[in-house]
Amino acid sequence: MQELDVVGIGNAIVDVLSHADDAFLETHGLVKGAMTLIDEDRARSLYGVMGQGVEISGGSAANTIAGVAALGGKAAFIGKVRDDQLGEVFAHDLRAIGVSFVTPPALEGPATGRCLILVTPDAQRTMNTYLGAGTGLTPQDVNPEVIEAAKVTYLEGYLWDPENAKEAFRRALDIAQAKGRKVALTLSDSFCVERHRDEFRELAAQVDILFANEAEILSLYQVDEFDAALQIVHETGTLAALTRSEKGSIVVDGGEVHVIDAELGLPVVDTTGAGDLYAAGFLAGYTQGRSLHDCGRMGSIAAAEVISHMGPRPQADLKEMVKERLG
Amino acid sequence: MQELDVVGIGNAIVDVLSHADDAFLETHGLVKGAMTLIDEDRARSLYGVMGQGVEISGGSAANTIAGVAALGGKAAFIGKVRDDQLGEVFAHDLRAIGVSFVTPPALEGPATGRCLILVTPDAQRTMNTYLGAGTGLTPQDVNPEVIEAAKVTYLEGYLWDPENAKEAFRRALDIAQAKGRKVALTLSDSFCVERHRDEFRELAAQVDILFANEAEILSLYQVDEFDAALQIVHETGTLAALTRSEKGSIVVDGGEVHVIDAELGLPVVDTTGAGDLYAAGFLAGYTQGRSLHDCGRMGSIAAAEVISHMGPRPQADLKEMVKERLG
Numbered sequence: 001m002q003e004l005d006v007v008g009i010g011n012a013i014v015d016v017l018s019h020a021d022d023a024f025l026e027t028h029g030l031v032k033g034a035m036t037l038i039d040e041d042r043a044r045s046l047y048g049v050m051g052q053g054v055e056i057s058g059g060s061a062a063n064t065i066a067g068v069a070a071l072g073g074k075a076a077f078i079g080k081v082r083d084d085q086l087g088e089v090f091a092h093d094l095r096a097i098g099v100s101f102v103t104p105p106a107l108e109g110p111a112t113g114r115c116l117i118l119v120t121p122d123a124q125r126t127m128n129t130y131l132g133a134g135t136g137l138t139p140q141d142v143n144p145e146v147i148e149a150a151k152v153t154y155l156e157g158y159l160w161d162p163e164n165a166k167e168a169f170r171r172a173l174d175i176a177q178a179k180g181r182k183v184a185l186t187l188s189d190s191f192c193v194e195r196h197r198d199e200f201r202e203l204a205a206q207v208d209i210l211f212a213n214e215a216e217i218l219s220l221y222q223v224d225e226f227d228a229a230l231q232i233v234h235e236t237g238t239l240a241a242l243t244r245s246e247k248g249s250i251v252v253d254g255g256e257v258h259v260i261d262a263e264l265g266l267p268v269v270d271t272t273g274a275g276d277l278y279a280a281g282f283l284a285g286y287t288q289g290r291s292l293h294d295c296g297r298m299g300s301i302a303a304a305e306v307i308s309h310m311g312p313r314p315q316a317d318l319k320e321m322v323k324e325r326l327g
Numbered sequence: 328m329q330e331l332d333v334v335g336i337g338n339a340i341v342d343v344l345s346h347a348d349d350a351f352l353e354t355h356g357l358v359k360g361a362m363t364l365i366d367e368d369r370a371r372s373l374y375g376v377m378g379q380g381v382e383i384s385g386g387s388a389a390n391t392i393a394g395v396a397a398l399g400g401k402a403a404f405i406g407k408v409r410d411d412q413l414g415e416v417f418a419h420d421l422r423a424i425g426v427s428f429v430t431p432p433a434l435e436g437p438a439t440g441r442c443l444i445l446v447t448p449d450a451q452r453t454m455n456t457y458l459g460a461g462t463g464l465t466p467q468d469v470n471p472e473v474i475e476a477a478k479v480t481y482l483e484g485y486l487w488d489p490e491n492a493k494e495a496f497r498r499a500l501d502i503a504q505a506k507g508r509k510v511a512l513t514l515s516d517s518f519c520v521e522r523h524r525d526e527f528r529e530l531a532a533q534v535d536i537l538f539a540n541e542a543e544i545l546s547l548y549q550v551d552e553f554d555a556a557l558q559i560v561h562e563t564g565t566l567a568a569l570t571r572s573e574k575g576s577i578v579v580d581g582g583e584v585h586v587i588d589a590e591l592g593l594p595v596v597d598t599t600g601a602g603d604l605y606a607a608g609f610l611a612g613y614t615q616g617r618s619l620h621d622c623g624r625m626g627s628i629a630a631a632e633v634i635s636h637m638g639p640r641p642q643a644d645l646k647e648m649v650k651e652r653l654g
Contacts (some may be wrong), residue, residue, distance in 0.1 A: 055382035067639040
C-alpha cells in the first residue's frame with residue numbers, strides 16, 4: 001500500500017443543516033453549541049419540526065480528512081455507512097476529493113447516520129446526532145495495512161460512545177503505535193469528555209497529538225481557567241493544539257509553546273466544522289514537516305475558511321489560501 | 328378544502344449541486360445553461376466524476392411553490408417521489424415551510440428523481456436530470472379538490488417529457504379552467520421548447536399566464552429578436568411575463584406592457600432557480616391582487632435573492648425584502 005499522510009476513523013455522518021433561532025432550541029430542549037446523541041425516534045420527530053434543510057456530508061474525522069485532502073495530503077477514511085442514498089452521498093463526497101474511503105457499507109441494520117444541525121443567527125451550531133449505521137463500525141473494519149501506511153492515525157472522541165467503535169479505536173491505536181506511527185485524538189465535545197473523562201485522560205497522555213477546544217480541555221481536567229488546563233497538558237508532554245475560537249490557539253510540545261492568532265478577514269456564517277478543519281490544517285502541516293507555528297497557522301486558516309459558509313467541508317481552495325497567507 | 332393561492336405540479340427533484348469549470352462541461356459533453364434529461368446509468372456515471380456536492384430540494388415548480396409560501400401565500404404541490412431518503416428530504420423541505428404536499432410517494436419503481444447541477448465560476452448552472460420516480464406521476468395524482476381550491480394552478484413545461492405526467496398536466500388544466508380558475512405555465516427550458524414546440528404554442532395561447540425567458544420565447548416562435556417574440560405574445564392576448572436575466576423582465580397583458588428592471592444590490596453566486604423564483608414572486612403578487620408592475624417587481628426581488636446563494640430555494644426573508652423594496 002502506498003504511503004498515506006493521514007487516516008481518519010470516525011462516525012460516517014451526513015449533516016442536515018437548517019437555520020433556527022434561540023427560541024426553537026429552547027422549545028425543543030436543545031443545548032446550544034453541544035453535540036447530543038439522539039435515537040431514531042427523536043431524529044424523526046426533530047427533523048419533522050426543523051425548517052427546510054441542506055444535506056452535506058459531515059462527520060468530525062471525515063471533515064478533517066476532507067480538509068487534509070484539500071490541502072494536498074494523501075488521506076483515507078474508515079467509518080460505516082449503510083448501502084442507502086445518504087451512504088452513497090457520503091462515500092461520493094470523500095472519493096470526489098481523492099480520499100480513499102475503504103470501509104464497505106453495511107447491507108442491513110440502521111440507515112446511514114445523520115446529524116441534525118441547527119444554525120442560530122450567531123453562527124453557532126447545535127448538533128443532534130443519530131449514529132445509525134455508524135454504530136456498526138467494528139475492529140474488523142480497521143484495516144491494518146491502511147493504519148500502517150499512514151504517518152498519522154486520527155481518531156475522534158465521538159467513537160467512544162458506541163462500544164464496537166471504541167474497540168475499533170483501541171485496535172487502530174495499537175496497530176499504529178506498534179508500527180511507530182503517530183496517533184492523534186480530538187476530544188470532540190465537552191459533553192463527550194464528561195461521559196468518558198477518566199478514559200480520555202489516559203488517552204490524552206497516550207496519544208502523540210491531542211486536539212481540544214477550551215471547553216473540552218477544561219472539562220477533561222476539571223479546572224476553571226484555561227491556563228490551569230494548559231499547565232496540566234504541558235506536564236503530560238503530549239503535543240497538543242488547544243483552540244479558543246476567536247482567541248486563536250495554543251500549541252504546546254514539551255518545551256515549545258506557540259500562541260497563534262485566529263485568522264482574520266473572513267465572515268463567520270456557520271461554525272460547523274471549525275475544530276475539524278483546524279485539525280486538518282494542523283495535520284497537513286505536520287505531515288509536510290512544517291514548524292509547529294506553521295501547523296497552527298494552517299489550522300487557523302482552514303478553520304477560518306470553513307466557518308465563512310454553511311457546511312463542515314472546505315469550499316475555497318485551501319492550498320491557495322495557505323500559500324497566500326503563509327507561503 | 329380551504330382556499331389556496333397556488334398549486335404547483337411538477338417533477339419532484341432533489342438537486343445535487345457541485346462546482347465545476349468549463350473544461351469539465353466540455354470533457355463530459357454537457358451543454359452549458361441547459362437542462363438535459365439523463366437515464367439512471369448516465370446519472371450514476373456523471374455523479375461518479377462530479378466533485379463533492381450539496382443536496383437541496385429542487386424541482387422547477389416545487390421551487391416556485393416554495394417561493395410563494397415564503398412570500399406568505401397558501402400553496403400546495405403535486406409531484407411524485409419514492410419512499411426513500413431523498414424522497415423524505417423533498418417532502419420535508421416543502422412541509423417545513425408550510426406547503427401542503429399531497430402526493431403519496433411511490434412504494435416501488437425508480438428512486439426519487441435528482442438533478443446533477445454543475446455551477447460554473449460565471450454562476451451559470453448546467454442541469455442533468457434523472458426524473459426517476461417523477462415519471463410515475465399520473466392523472467390519478469391530480470386531486471380535483473386541490474386544483475379547484477387554488478386561485479392559480481402552475482405547471483412546468485418539463486412535465487411534457489414523461490407521457491403520464493403530460494396527461495396529468497392536461498387533466499389539471501381541464502379541471503382548473505372548468506372551475507374558472509387561472510392556469511399558469513412556464514416553458515421551463517429552450518431545449519424543452521424545441522422538443523415540444525407545436526404543443527407548447529397551443530398551450531401558450533390556452534393558459535392564462537405564461538412565463539418564459541428570452542431563449543425560450545425565441546425558440547417557441549422561432550424568431551431571432553426579442554421584440555419579434557414580444558409582438559407575437561402580445562397578439563395571443565395571454566398575460567405573459569418574459570424574463571431577460573440582467574435586463575429585467577417585460578410583463579404584457581392585452582393593452583398593458585410593463586418594463587421591469589432587474590433587482591440590483593445582491594451578488595450573483597448561482598443562477599439555479601432564478602426563473603422559478605421570478606414566477607414565485609409574480610404569482611404571489613398576482614394572487615394578492617397587486618398591480619402587474621408590482622407582480623414583476625416581486626418576481627425580480629425573489630429571483631435576485633435566490634441567485635445570491637447556492638441552491639434553488641429562498642434563504643432570506645422574502646416577505647421582508649418585498650416590504651423593504653416595494654412596500
